Amino acid sequence: MDTPDIIVIGGGSAGAAMAGRLAEGGTRVLLVEAGRSDKTLKSRVPALTSSVVQNPDYDWCYKVEPDPSLGGRADVWPAGKLLGGGSSLNGMMFIRGHKWDYDHWADLGASGWDYQSVLPYFRRLEDNERGPDAWRGTGGPIGVSEVRSRYTITDDWIAAAEAAGIPRSEDLNGKSAEGVDYVQVSQRGGLRCSTARGYLEGRDYDGRLKVELECQVLRILVEDGRACGVVVRQGREERTWRSTRGVVLSAGSMNTPRLLMLSGIGPAEHLQDMGIPLVRDLPGVGRNLQDHVGTHLVNTVSGTTLNTDAQGLRGALQLLKFAALRTGALTTGIGHAQAFVHGRPGLPAPNLQISFAAFAFDFDEQGRLMLRKDAAVSTLIGLMRPSARGRITLRSADPLAPPVITHQQLGSEDDIEQIVEGIAIARRIMEATPMAAQITGEVRPGAALDAPEALREYVKLASIPLYHPVGTAKMGAAEDLMAVVDPDLAVHGVEGLWVADASIFPSLPAGNTNATAIMVGDKGSDHVLKALRANR
Numbered sequence: 001m002d003t004p005d006i007i008v009i010g011g012g013s014a015g016a017a018m019a020g021r022l023a024e025g026g027t028r029v030l031l032v033e034a035g036r037s038d039k040t041l042k043s044r045v046p047a048l049t050s051s052v053v054q055n056p057d058y059d060w061c062y063k064v065e066p067d068p069s070l071g072g073r074a075d076v077w078p079a080g081k082l083l084g085g086g087s088s089l090n091g092m093m094f095i096r097g098h099k100w101d102y103d104h105w106a107d108l109g110a111s112g113w114d115y116q117s118v119l120p121y122f123r124r125l126e127d128n129e130r131g132p133d134a135w136r137g138t139g140g141p142i143g144v145s146e147v148r149s150r151y152t153i154t155d156d157w158i159a160a161a162e163a164a165g166i167p168r169s170e171d172l173n174g175k176s177a178e179g180v181d182y183v184q185v186s187q188r189g190g191l192r193c194s195t196a197r198g199y200l201e202g203r204d205y206d207g208r209l210k211v212e213l214e215c216q217v218l219r220i221l222v223e224d225g226r227a228c229g230v231v232v233r234q235g236r237e238e239r240t241w242r243s244t245r246g247v248v249l250s251a252g253s254m255n256t257p258r259l260l261m262l263s264g265i266g267p268a269e270h271l272q273d274m275g276i277p278l279v280r281d282l283p284g285v286g287r288n289l290q291d292h293v294g295t296h297l298v299n300t301v302s303g304t305t306l307n308t309d310a311q312g313l314r315g316a317l318q319l320l321k322f323a324a325l326r327t328g329a330l331t332t333g334i335g336h337a338q339a340f341v342h343g344r345p346g347l348p349a350p351n352l353q354i355s356f357a358a359f360a361f362d363f364d365e366q367g368r369l370m371l372r373k374d375a376a377v378s379t380l381i382g383l384m385r386p387s388a389r390g391r392i393t394l395r396s397a398d399p400l401a402p403p404v405i406t407h408q409q410l411g412s413e414d415d416i417e418q419i420v421e422g423i424a425i426a427r428r429i430m431e432a433t434p435m436a437a438q439i440t441g442e443v444r445p446g447a448a449l450d451a452p453e454a455l456r457e458y459v460k461l462a463s464i465p466l467y468h469p470v471g472t473a474k475m476g477a478a479e480d481l482m483a484v485v486d487p488d489l490a491v492h493g494v495e496g497l498w499v500a501d502a503s504i505f506p507s508l509p510a511g512n513t514n515a516t517a518i519m520v521g522d523k524g525s526d527h528v529l530k531a532l533r534a535n536r
């Protein structure tokens, strides 16, 4: 390909969708991805996810600053560094979020991103095993399937949740995102269906799409106020690639603000401190960082769970099952059933995601995460609308230096209180029929931890980030000084530059963020195509 029309930076959940759809729409696209190919069993076989997460060959492994709200812990935040990005290493839970979330985006200034406007894109991006209806789609690039690692105890958990008063949802991605149901996963035929697989694999769109791997963009070239190319590092070489119509930045919530700032687009004062010449003062770049946070309830149980299935001969049987039928333990994602609930009255939408898995992890003596050896289940109580807002800044002007990530997962006493309320709901499910008869113990927090104050302390120490960073280049109206892109995803004040990834979310949706990021890439392509047609 000669000079492309558009360069897309980052082939992750949103970027691969963006690049595929732009090429489908007649645009000549160069997709530049820092990571390697996702065509490896480690990514494709669902249960091998743990071999890519926190593996620097496939993961950016960002170390955040010590978080005072988590007792000063400095966690490592994983982020996909391979084609497909997060969609190639995540837990594969496929969930869109609540109607209210998108109507709220529109209220925050993202006009044209209300629920009715995003729904057609959620439908067109998926190939839903449950079939189509007014809310769900078939024939799209992303396979959405039922969990193929089925355990009776998951059915029992759903029944117990109903007995505890949580209504059964027909489809949490359908008419109502409230109640309890099985998880759906982004898989096709028992293998992970990343955006690399869904939008790119085996397709070059009649020569209109070229993908460069292991090629890290160092900065975006802006000349006379217009984005016209990128400076990249491939191997030891540094080079410049130009495009005729512009650049789409889809490098994810940590790298998108980093690249904007390295290119002179961001808070003027910070750029001056870093010695980077200012191209456009946008104070919102890197601000508004949000992430879900959650705490686990872990129970030992009688009967079979994935933990016991992973041992010895049973483990061998699971291997055979996977090889022959693409079912069983090796197809597991991070959750098997889930409930979206209102933890307290008066909320416009559920504030808690309670995810159940028919397995549980523990830490070994070196502090590494290991599957427990006994039959155990885990319930993750996730806070859907945490109050904290963090920040991404540059460490230096060195484009290879990791960014500084400053965040407090638990931003207020009320955040902690909501999780404590969620633990009470999760415990009530375990005490309900038919779960109660199978519970042999509570490992975490531990039955002795019952008093509210003790539980609050537990939440502060045991909560974990859910790896859903969003919002660091937020979309908003022109009059919102902290908005980085407008509702067409165009960067304020720079021609020919768009952002499409989770960084543009004005706020967190209720649920894991991959499906929403893909929707942003897919819908975003229509905004870019519209702009290209208008400026012909």
Ligand SMILES: Cc1cc2nc3c(=O)[nH]c(=O)nc-3n(C[C@H](O)[C@H](O)[C@H](O)COP(=O)(O)OP(=O)(O)OC[C@H]3O[C@@H](n4cnc5c(N)ncnc54)[C@H](O)[C@@H]3O)c2cc1C
Pocket: 009, 010, 011, 012, 013, 014, 015, 032, 033, 034, 035, 053, 078, 079, 080, 081, 082, 083, 084, 085, 086, 087, 089, 090, 091, 092, 093, 094, 095, 215, 216, 217, 218, 250, 251, 252, 253, 255, 259, 334, 466, 467, 468, 469, 500, 501, 502, 503, 511, 512, 513, 514, 515, 517
């Ligand atoms: C461990 C983990 C588990 C998760 N589990 C789930 C789940 O079960 N369900 C769910 O819905 N969500 C889950 N998520 C979240 C979800 O995967 C992300 O929200 C989503 O992938 C974000 O998409 P994105 O397009 O914004 O960024 P990404 O998918 O991260 O894409 C960014 C891409 O840009 C590339 N890139 C970055 N910088 C450069 C550069 N300078 N030059 C070139 N390329 C660059 C990256 O390598 C990457 O491929 C999980 C995330 C993680 C990390």
